[in-house]
Amino acid sequence: MGEHVETLVIGAGPAGLSAAHALACAGRAVTVIEAEAIGGAARTVRFDSFSLDISGRRLSSADPAIRAFWTALLSDDVVEAPGAMRLAGEGAARGRPGAAIGALLSARLRPIANSKTLGEWLTRRFGRRVARRLGDYAHKLWALRPDETPAQPACPSFQSEAAWRPRLGTGQLWDACARAIHAAGGETRLGLTATSLRRDRASGVWTVTAERQDGVVEILTADQVISTMPLRELMGALSPTPISLFHACELMYRDQVTVAFAAAPGRRRAPALAEIHDPAIKAARARALEEGALALDYYCFEGDALWTADDASLVAQAVAEAQRLGLVAPGSIRDAQVVRQRKVHPIHDEACDEHLKMIGLDLRLHFSGLHLAGRAGTHGDSAEDQSIRTGLTAAAAVLARVTAPVRVAA
Template identity: 80%
Template sequence: MFLTLSADPRSLNSGSGNMGEHVETLVIGAGPAGLSAAHALARAGRTVTVLEAQAYVGGAARTLSFDGFRLDVSGRRLSSADPAIRAFWTALLPDELEIAPGAMRLEGEGRARRGQPGAALGALISAKLRPIASSKTLGEWLTRRFGRRVARRLSAYAEKLWALRPEETPAQPACPSFRSEAGMRPRQGTGQLWKACAEAVAQAGGEIRLERQVDGLRRDWSTGVWTVSTKAPDGGEEIFTADQVISTMPLRELMGALTPTPISLFHACELMYRDQVTVAFTAAPGRRRTPALAEIHGASIKAARARALEGEALALDYYCFEGDALWTADDETLIAQASAEARRLGLVAAGSVRDAQVVRQRKVHPIHDEACDEHLKMIGLDLRLHFAGLHLAGRAGAHGDSAEDQSIRTGLSAAASVLSRVVAPSRIAA
């Protein structure tokens, strides 16, 4: 078996020549969740093939290189309280991890604040003395943790992230986004970790096939075997069969690709995701030094995060819906907007922006509104009853929470289910 880092048809089984290739486990998606699952399975001696729609591994956790700077698309640190996940990172990159500072907070055009919000001490003490009994919404959780005054300031960031007010956002899936602990990062960017993981999968006998867009999944009731169809790089169709499938593709898209049509498809169609647009550029520094990572809480600034890159480069991250005005805007418009906001934040000098790049990434944050729990409950029941041998992993794949280690955790959990011969899908954590 081999690791495919290109999609040259001459080096792959592609087109109509590949009909019904069988593998023990198919993994859909070569992002952190899919690669974590494949790594665990391959090291356990199982045959595993990863199908990735894009021409690269890592998904949103990939690192792009431009003239003068590297850009981690997701901008996320490696942060986890789970010893098994920390051991997973260090085993892959034993000498390449360094400390990454926690997030700072930019109050719009005001000054930056480090660590957890806590400026309104009186409101915070009041919240501690008269706490809300239980935090059902993100707004209640923020008030309990930081006090009402600071919670109101954080609302703007929450709305940028999920397009929902904190009062409309369930607490549990959202809370990890407001914890700013320090973490780790690979010296050459987050993508270094997932390239190393992909290489380890190949060395253990697994296979990764790029530019394989999965467009159909069907389970044979009599044999329990899954048939998965993909579009190959040459435009032809490839068919794979597998005993079990681990899917990291967005849950809404997965449900639409299943045959027969799931009873819960209506519920899946109600699931929503936030997409990300990142504008990165080099520029002369302004009056304020760009933090390594800063959440922008000012409502007058549309960017949600600012990040320092190598040299004099920085990036602004925007969250939107695929197809809306921000997502479809041309690069020149986005660069002009990001440049203007960076100047207002004091991060760059006027007229100094150059070498700008725009990167769009789909489905980076699942949205959890008030109806999401019920939708996920019905989807989970449907999958357990009718689609045995299908396991969900990843943030978008399991429509999970915002914890930094969510993708890896669900990938390892799905692999453990396969190794334990559990055929029912893992319960969706709403």
């Protein structure tokens, strides 16, 4: 038998670290395993000419507990993040929310709460004209048309709240969180990928098999497990095989390819964050980085033509689109970098709620002591604070000795 811990957390992204931090600060023994790096998709990568926040997400939440969480870790080391702009094409930028007066009146007369699809919600919130442009962006994000997308999980992506970012990038928050976990007696182990999970019915102990980067297999046991693995992958790793595995296999995710490079400015100033509406531009977002650098985010499916394209082709495409948008000057590109990140956005189609309902029932009946956290781990909504919220919820369940999994997002 390998190493035993009271609570094992799979994944050192925002959800896993939030959960581990809450448990460690409560005096509980906790170990976090992570395949890649602290912060997961929220990490900050530093290159020669600039640094890059992989997710590009800001700190935004109306929940006092979540705001207190990051404030305690960073104190005053956060700065205000400008609101997102909208690039309609060829560099034309519009402020957010950018709705016409008629659309605002329509939103008052036709309540948003009645909207069943994202398309209806966007129309009632912003008006038909703006909704069409936002629909093009939504299609890039989820590969679904707005009338195919349920409203509730998607709506947070189009709402604007006051936002902040750590002065040195989002990775600064999660590096500070990992240090706080260690100071409180917890442990974080990198380079370990969980490959299988089994619960002993008699003892209630979980056995987790994890593979190191050098191929060596390690066995860890735990009283309870918090998983932030993409829900589809988790269900495939559970033993015995869950009866809801068919439903889990139907869950879909969008992956992200980011192309970043330093360049001289173009005819228009690059915004801090911009959604690109023009369907002729394949990039979904543009982000200004420090030192005149720019990042373009593309959403795709792992294994498709965009994901498997070589770096040189991706750089050429991103540079051409940035020039078309007027954000960079021709012939000035240097230090180009390509970063691929898996499973950044769960996709919610019309059948998703039924799949999640069946998965949740299966987990509650047969996999006691397993808790879900994270946007991909719960197949949750698009709110900026979703990952932290689910991590704190999972930790609270462990502290309260709740053995059934927390509710799967549905």
